[in-house]
Amino acid sequence: IHTIADDRDSLTRGLIRLGNYLGLVALAALLLGGLGVASAVHVFIRQQLDSIAVLRCLGATSWQVFGVYLLQALVMGFLGSVLGALLGVGLQQLMPYAVHDFLPVGVRVLPSPHAIAIGMVSGLWTACVFAILPLLSIRAVPPLATLRRAVEPTRAPWDRLRIAAALILPASVVGLAAVQVRSLMHALAFAGGCIAALGVLWLASLALIAGARRWTPARWPYLVRQGLANLHRPANQTVTVVLALGFGAFILTTLFTAQQNLLRVIRTEDVAARPNLVLFDVQTEQRPVIDSVLHAERLEGSPYTPLVPMRIREIKGESAATLLSGDTTRRGRSGGGAPPPWALRREFRSTYRSERGPGERVTSGEWFTGNGGTGTSAANAVEISVEQDLAKELGVGLGDRITWDVQGVAVYSTITSLREVNWARFEPNFFVVFAPGALEHAPQSWVTMVRATDATVRGRVQREVAEHAANVTAIDLGEIQHAIESVIDRIVLAIRFMALFSLATGTIVLIGAIATSRWQRVREGTLLRTLGATRPQVLTILCVEYAALGLGASIVASALAGGAGWALATWIFDTHFVLPVASMTVLAAALVLLTTTVGLWNSLEVLSRPPLEVLRSE
Numbered sequence: 015i016h017t018i019a020d021d022r023d024s025l026t027r028g029l030i031r032l033g034n035y036l037g038l039v040a041l042a043a044l045l046l047g048g049l050g051v052a053s054a055v056h057v058f059i060r061q062q063l064d065s066i067a068v069l070r071c072l073g074a075t076s077w078q079v080f081g082v083y084l085l086q087a088l089v090m091g092f093l094g095s096v097l098g099a100l101l102g103v104g105l106q107q108l109m110p111y112a113v114h115d116f117l118p119v120g121v122r123v124l125p126s127p128h129a130i131a132i133g134m135v136s137g138l139w140t141a142c143v144f145a146i147l148p149l150l151s152i153r154a155v156p157p158l159a160t161l162r163r164a165v166e167p168t169r170a171p172w173d174r175l176r177i178a179a180a181l182i183l184p185a186s187v188v189g190l191a192a193v194q195v196r197s198l199m200h201a202l203a204f205a206g207g208c209i210a211a212l213g214v215l216w217l218a219s220l221a222l223i224a225g226a227r228r229w230t231p232a233r234w235p236y237l238v239r240q241g242l243a244n245l246h247r248p249a250n251q252t253v254t255v256v257l258a259l260g261f262g263a264f265i266l267t268t269l270f271t272a273q274q275n276l277l278r279v280i281r282t283e284d285v286a287a288r289p290n291l292v293l294f295d296v297q298t299e300q301r302p303v304i305d306s307v308l309h310a311e312r313l314e315g316s317p318y319t320p321l322v323p324m325r326i327r328e329i330k331g332e333s334a335a336t337l338l339s340g341d342t343t344r345r346g347r348s349g350g351g352a353p354p355p356w357a358l359r360r361e362f363r364s365t366y367r368s369e370r371g372p373g374e375r376v377t378s379g380e381w382f383t384g385n386g387g388t389g390t391s392a393a394n395a396v397e398i399s400v401e402q403d404l405a406k407e408l409g410v411g412l413g414d415r416i417t418w419d420v421q422g423v424a425v426y427s428t429i430t431s432l433r434e435v436n437w438a439r440f441e442p443n444f445f446v447v448f449a450p451g452a453l454e455h456a457p458q459s460w461v462t463m464v465r466a467t468d469a470t471v472r473g474r475v476q477r478e479v480a481e482h483a484a485n486v487t488a489i490d491l492g493e494i495q496h497a498i499e500s501v502i503d504r505i506v507l508a509i510r511f512m513a514l515f516s517l518a519t520g521t522i523v524l525i526g527a528i529a530t531s532r533w534q535r536v537r538e539g540t541l542l543r544t545l546g547a548t549r550p551q552v553l554t555i556l557c558v559e560y561a562a563l564g565l566g567a568s569i570v571a572s573a574l575a576g577g578a579g580w581a582l583a584t585w586i587f588d589t590h591f592v593l594p595v596a597s598m599t600v601l602a603a604a605l606v607l608l609t610t611t612v613g614l615w616n617s618l619e620v621l622s623r624p625p626l627e628v629l630r631s632e
Contacts, residue, residue, distance in 0.1 A: 034586050037194050041204065042265045044136060044190055048144035050522060053258050055087060055145045059152060066155045076153040084149055091141025095134040102133060136190060143186045147179045184209060200586070207581070211264050211574050212257065218570040219256035226562070237551055241558025244538070256567050263571035263605050264578070270601055271579030274594040276587065288440050289316060289463035290492040291472050293479065296460040300483045307478045308464060311471050315462040319442045321363045322458045327424060328417035329408060334358045353408045362418075366448040373439040377402050379412045379431030386449035389425040396452035398427040401435050401445045420456050427452075434590065440491070466492075525612050536619050549621050556617050557610055564609030568602040 059066075062083070069079050103125050110123055184205055191201035226245040245252045293315070296304055301318060308315050326334050337352045338359070370381060382397050389396035395415060405411060410429060418425045427448065435443050442461055466472045469492055476488040539552050547555075576593055583591035 039269060041191055041194050042269055044140055044194075045187070045208065046262060046265055047137070048140045049258060049262055051087075051091070051141050051144040052148055055148045056254070059083070059148060063155060066152055067157055070155065070157040076155075079155075080149060080152045083152055084146065087145040087149060088138070088142060091138050091145070092134075094141065095137035098137055099130045099134050103130065132193070136193075139186065140190070143179075143183055147176065147183065150176050150179060203581075203585075207578060208261075211578075212261060214574060215257050215260040215264070215567070215570055216253065218260070218566060219253040222256065222562070222566045223250070223252050237554040238558050241555040242562060244555070244559045245562060252563065255563050256570075259563065259605075259609060260567035260571045263568055263602075264574045267571055267575035267598060267601055268578040268582070271575055271594060271598065272582050272587070274597060275579065275583050275589055275591055278592060288495065289465045290440075290490065290495055291464040291466055291475060292461065292489045292491060293464070294321070294459070294461035294487055294489075296462065296483070296486050298458075298460065300486065301460060303482050304462065304479065304486065307475060307482065310478070311466070311475055313464050313466055313471070313475070315464045316441070318460040318462050319367075320365050320453070320458045320460055321442075322365065322420060322448075322453050322456050324362050324364055324418045324420045324425070325360075326358055326362070326416065327419040328415075329353065329410060330414055330416075357404070357407050362445055364418075364446040364448060364453075365442070365444050366450050366453045368450050370433075371441065371443070373436035373441060373443060375434045376431050377434050379429070381431055382449040383430075384449075386451050387426075389427060389448075389452035392426050395426040395428040397430040397449040399431040399433050399447045400429050402432045404445045405429070405432050420453070423456070425452055425456075440495075521608065536617065539617060539621075552621070553614065553617075556614055560610045560613030561606060563613075564606035567609070568605040571605075572598050572602050 066079055066083075069082075070076070106123055106125070110121055187208060188198075188201045188205040191204045192198050194201075223246045226242045230239055230242050232239075244250065293304060296318070304315070328334065329337065338355060340352060368382060368384070370376065376399070379399075381399065386397040387394035392415065398416070400408075400410065408416075410416065412429055412432070414429050416427050416429065418427060433447075437443055441463065464475070466475065469490075472490050472492060476490065479486050479488045539556070542552050542555070543549075575598070579593070580591045583589050
């Protein structure tokens with residue numbers, strides 16, 4: 015029995031998945047924003063080292079200087095949160111115009127003070143937490159840095175305050191995630207995944223430095239070797255850039271894989287080729303009549319699919335009656351007892367064919383070898399393929415025997431494969447598929463599906479079928495599909511909009527991460543030009559360095575995103591995960607190109623400023 019409650023539960027699960035994805039986007043936006051804050055503050059402090067040292071020379075204490083720049087960071091975070099809240103309220107007023115066809119009722123949109131407060135507090139707290147750790151390094155800037163900064167780079171000690179700030183950072187991520195997903199366990203898992211990703215990226219950056227130092231071939235051109243040598247030269251920024259760049263790429267690629275898998279579930283097949291007229295209960299002798307009706311309208315139906323009704327008689331030697339009574343010695347369902355009553359009492363409508371359907375995937379075992387039996391005895395059992403969830407319910411696996419009752423005739427079968435079935439496709443799908451040779455002479459009916467774009471044509475086909483084959487049922491799915499496609503199109507639009515929003519945010523953050531090493535590049539490029547390097551040579555060296563940084567970060571980020579995408583699909587979205595290799599490759603290549611382009615753009619000052627001017631400023 016299929017009731018409205020089943021449809022309600024299915025819709026609820028779909029909306030929960032969509033809500034989880036939007037929550038993931040919100041978390042990603044917060045983390046990317048925090049990463050941008052940390053990178054911006056890091057660059058800002060490097061630019062202000064001279065001013066900080068001058069303030070120290072004039073008598074300001076380290077805490078006073080720290081307080082000045084912390085206040086600046088808080089004010090900027092507050093202004094950013096206010097602007098973000100105003101932008102969000104403005105976009106909210108436009109939402110009814112975007113979704114008025116999607117919602118069955120009119121919606122009046124009003125600003126929510128609670129949501130605005132949460133957004134502003136989250137933004138301000140994120141700015142503060144991510145900024146305070148780089149700001150604490152201000153305390154280590156001595157007055158002597160006005161003269162000796164280039165000779166003696168300062169390093170902030172890991173005192174109690176910095177350790178506390180480092181501990182508050184992951185705790186804040188857990189808290190923000192718990193507020194967003196309303197689950198402490200999911201929040202802990204999310205924070206743990208982020209920490210693990212940062213650890214892997216840190217190890218990858220060290221491996222990149224070691225590899226560039228030890229395994230750069232001496233026969234390579236000098237400019238390439240010099241670009242790779244920049245990865246391990248003194249005062250290099252490889253670890254910082256790879257951590258920031260790789261983590262941002264990891265978040266974006268994880269969002270991208272989640273979007274691809276959600277859209278794969280929603281977009282089950284090509285709409286233009288989807289059948290919209292179903293003809294079932296066709297008897298064998300009526301197939302020529304149906305073909306003539308379709309040919310008269312210049313339509314071509316799908317291959318006829320046989321439907322054979324049957325029930326389970328025995329599972330692994332025990333009868334269905336014994337299993338229903340509970341007096342059984344077998345342990346099905348992975349050791350949990352007999353199969354559920356519905357699986358033993360229901361009438362299965364199975365089919366037979368030699369090829370897999372387009373919506374099926376063999377998860378274990380092998381498809382039919384073509385040497386199957388006729389099913390007339392246990393020694394001559396026919397091969398069958400069982401849907402994996404049904405096999406779990408029945409407690410059976412590869413090699414197990416099932417005996418079927420087909421209109422009073424026993425048909426013996428052996429499971430040779432388990433399948434995953436995409437039930438959302440508009441095509442006949444089955445729990446059990448038999449190999450040819452056993453059911454051809456069993457009582458059966460046939461089903462075929464047709465694609466007719468014109469509703470008038472579909473109406474004529476229904477009328478002709480009713481006149482010439484009254485028992486055949488013809489169902490027009492055109493209007494139903496149109497309504498479903500309209501809803502799906504708007505869901506897809508919402509998902510892609512949020513993905514583009516995250517991509518735009520992430521791009522800004524990645525630009526900030528690359529800019530952290532700008533000042534060091536300007537000084538090194540100037541020295542190279544002073545020693546006689548031409549502008550193309552300096553650009554080649556920078557291009558090699560940034561391409562290596564982008565390639566290393568993108569490879570590690572893609573691997574991490576694959577694991578994170580699988581975890582999200584399995585535990586959060588409750589869907590089967592498919593790794594979009596081609597799309598992720600394109601995304602990784604785009605990241606390398608972005609890194610190289612932004613790196614060169616940030617280094618244009620090397621080419622535009624005279625070397626003497628830079629050396630004097632140093």
